Amino acid sequence: MAVRWRSLTAGASMFDTVAIVGPGLIGGSMGMALRRRGLAKTVVGVGRRQESLEKALKVGAIDEATLDLEAGVGAADLVVLATPIGTFGSLAPRLTSALKPEGLLTDVASSKVRVVETIVSALDGRPDVSYIPSHPMAGSEQRGPLAASADLFEGCICIITPLSNTFPESKSAIVRMWKVLGATVVSMSPQAHDRAVARISHLPHLAAVALLAALDEEDMRLCGRGLLDTTRVASGSPDLWVDICGTNREEIRGALDSYARLLQELAERLKDGDLEQLRSVLVSAKQKRDRLVEARRTPRPRT
Amino acid sequence: MAVRWRSLTAGASMFDTVAIVGPGLIGGSMGMALRRRGLAKTVVGVGRRQESLEKALKVGAIDEATLDLEAGVGAADLVVLATPIGTFGSLAPRLTSALKPEGLLTDVASSKVRVVETIVSALDGRPDVSYIPSHPMAGSEQRGPLAASADLFEGCICIITPLSNTFPESKSAIVRMWKVLGATVVSMSPQAHDRAVARISHLPHLAAVALLAALDEEDMRLCGRGLLDTTRVASGSPDLWVDICGTNREEIRGALDSYARLLQELAERLKDGDLEQLRSVLVSAKQKRDRLVEARRTPRPRT
Numbered sequence: 001m002a003v004r005w006r007s008l009t010a011g012a013s014m015f016d017t018v019a020i021v022g023p024g025l026i027g028g029s030m031g032m033a034l035r036r037r038g039l040a041k042t043v044v045g046v047g048r049r050q051e052s053l054e055k056a057l058k059v060g061a062i063d064e065a066t067l068d069l070e071a072g073v074g075a076a077d078l079v080v081l082a083t084p085i086g087t088f089g090s091l092a093p094r095l096t097s098a099l100k101p102e103g104l105l106t107d108v109a110s111s112k113v114r115v116v117e118t119i120v121s122a123l124d125g126r127p128d129v130s131y132i133p134s135h136p137m138a139g140s141e142q143r144g145p146l147a148a149s150a151d152l153f154e155g156c157i158c159i160i161t162p163l164s165n166t167f168p169e170s171k172s173a174i175v176r177m178w179k180v181l182g183a184t185v186v187s188m189s190p191q192a193h194d195r196a197v198a199r200i201s202h203l204p205h206l207a208a209v210a211l212l213a214a215l216d217e218e219d220m221r222l223c224g225r226g227l228l229d230t231t232r233v234a235s236g237s238p239d240l241w242v243d244i245c246g247t248n249r250e251e252i253r254g255a256l257d258s259y260a261r262l263l264q265e266l267a268e269r270l271k272d273g274d275l276e277q278l279r280s281v282l283v284s285a286k287q288k289r290d291r292l293v294e295a296r297r298t299p300r301p302r303t
Numbered sequence: 304m305a306v307r308w309r310s311l312t313a314g315a316s317m318f319d320t321v322a323i324v325g326p327g328l329i330g331g332s333m334g335m336a337l338r339r340r341g342l343a344k345t346v347v348g349v350g351r352r353q354e355s356l357e358k359a360l361k362v363g364a365i366d367e368a369t370l371d372l373e374a375g376v377g378a379a380d381l382v383v384l385a386t387p388i389g390t391f392g393s394l395a396p397r398l399t400s401a402l403k404p405e406g407l408l409t410d411v412a413s414s415k416v417r418v419v420e421t422i423v424s425a426l427d428g429r430p431d432v433s434y435i436p437s438h439p440m441a442g443s444e445q446r447g448p449l450a451a452s453a454d455l456f457e458g459c460i461c462i463i464t465p466l467s468n469t470f471p472e473s474k475s476a477i478v479r480m481w482k483v484l485g486a487t488v489v490s491m492s493p494q495a496h497d498r499a500v501a502r503i504s505h506l507p508h509l510a511a512v513a514l515l516a517a518l519d520e521e522d523m524r525l526c527g528r529g530l531l532d533t534t535r536v537a538s539g540s541p542d543l544w545v546d547i548c549g550t551n552r553e554e555i556r557g558a559l560d561s562y563a564r565l566l567q568e569l570a571e572r573l574k575d576g577d578l579e580q581l582r583s584v585l586v587s588a589k590q591k592r593d594r595l596v597e598a599r600r601t602p603r604p605r606t
Contacts, residue, residue: 210566231592
């Protein structure tokens with residue numbers, strides 16, 4: 001096996017060509033960062049709309065653009081699938097059959113078990129390709145290449161969920177790339193990923209959404225900054241979130257159930273006038289959040 | 304009735320002396336803003352700890368400091384009660400009996416029905432005093448005078464819950480003061496206040512707290528910025544929040560119940576695979592939040 005991306009290290013680019021399928025917020029930021037850090041000689045953006053690709057070119061997210069999926073990915077040493085999860089079903093078969101021999105493939109989807117199933121199934125007959133699923137825990141409620149930033153992944157956690165039969169060199173290449181982009185890489189199974197992100201990302205999203213659902217017009221008139229912060233994520237794209245929730249519904253359902261039970265327990269304690277229990281929940285939450293803030297102030301070891 | 308603060312308008316200070324009982328984040332910010340905007344000739348800080356008062360003096364939140372409650376409030380045209388709600392029971396009787404004849408009194412507490420009961424009961428026998436309860440919807444998870452800012456109330460909503468027998472001139476003076484401090488003043492009953500803030504402030508606080516309660520150590524290691532924002536308010540003081548929740552428990556309980564029911568409904572929809580219902584909830588939440596963001600960009604009419 002000729003590991004193309006291994007022969008190109010110190011002083012040279014890691015990859016000759018990287019194709020970003022869907023150079024929006026995440027894909028565009030990867031393109032910018034790969035170019036800025038000298039990891040790729042050429043970044044090719046593959047999209048469905050010329051207008052969006054023009055924007056990606058303009059902000060420096062990509063070097064070249066094409067609407068032709070097969071041509072775009074066919075010459076790439078690394079392909080990053082960064083379109084919404086909802087497109088994977090139709091894109092994956094076309095994309096995988098067009099991949100370069102012994103190419104490297106990753107995605108950046110926010111749920112993993114079903115995504116990995118879809119892509120692995122499309123990769124049937126392509127044992128030469130190395131697929132290492134990624135989930136950089138970065139982003140915002142914004143979308144599109146105009147919101148992209150070369151620093152988006154600085155200080156973020158990137159979870160990878162490598163398959164058991166992944167070539168170690170392929171995994172190393174992906175890990176190295178994310179580290180150079182500023183991320184701390186954590187490896188786990190797709191199942192463990194989906195369980196964890198249900199609690200730290202998908203549940204908080206729905207919790208924010210449900211807070212807004214409760215507000216009437218008079219409440220809206222009175223809202224302060226606290227609520228705007230608490231619900232920031234709820235300005236994210238409903239389409240993207242329907243896809244995410246739809247592909248991780250069992251774990252999210254479990255997280256929602258536990259969360260709703262805890263809230264009802266708090267309501268019961270308030271009914272009883274048991275404020276000491278409430279105090280201990282508040283104290284523990286503050287300690288946890290203060291630790292999270294502290295951890296972000298301390299640079300993470302790049303391991 | 305000699306309305307002291309009315310005779311002093313254009314070109315002069317609105318008040319000769321304002322006493323801030325508890326010049327912390329909110330009280331200290333009021334002191335700074337009153338001084339900066341020329342609304343008070345002298346701002347006296349009344350506290351329990353010399354150290355805290357020194358800080359308030361140092362940051363310019365107050366002109367003078369005293370540990371003597373009676374002396375501090377006795378000379379003030381306006382007294383602002385800005386200590387934690389838990390102190391009101393013991394402070395209110397001492398404070399009210401020391402107020403200057405025909406003085407003006409406000410508080411800045413985050414719940415109103417019980418707070419108003421406590422203070423009105425302490426004001427028995429002082430019909431000369433005008434009490435106009437206030438709740439400026441501003442603040443942060445920080446505490447103390449070092450976190451204070453003269454601009455804290457710029458663009459915020461301040462709810463007042465005047466009593467039915469309040470002198471119109473007293474109410475006008477408080478409204479005018481908040482407007483000069485940058486707030487949009489909304490007047491409502493203490494009951495309507497407590498119902499609304501249960502949904503827009505107290506429930507979101509407990510929702511954030513409960514999200515953190517669900518996290519284990521592994522989850523903590525993976526947390527991204529989204530969760531930090533969603534849970535920002537949970538870094539607030541547990542003591543303050545126990546007081547707030549304790550004095551608004553019926554309304555918070557109702558809000559928690561409705562919220563938990565909505566979350567369980569979402570869990571049911573996910574179980575059924577009914578993603579269209581989820582989509583409509585997500586779309587409506589995004590629209591609401593985008594409207595809130597837009598409303599904050601547009602300067603509010605100062606009415």
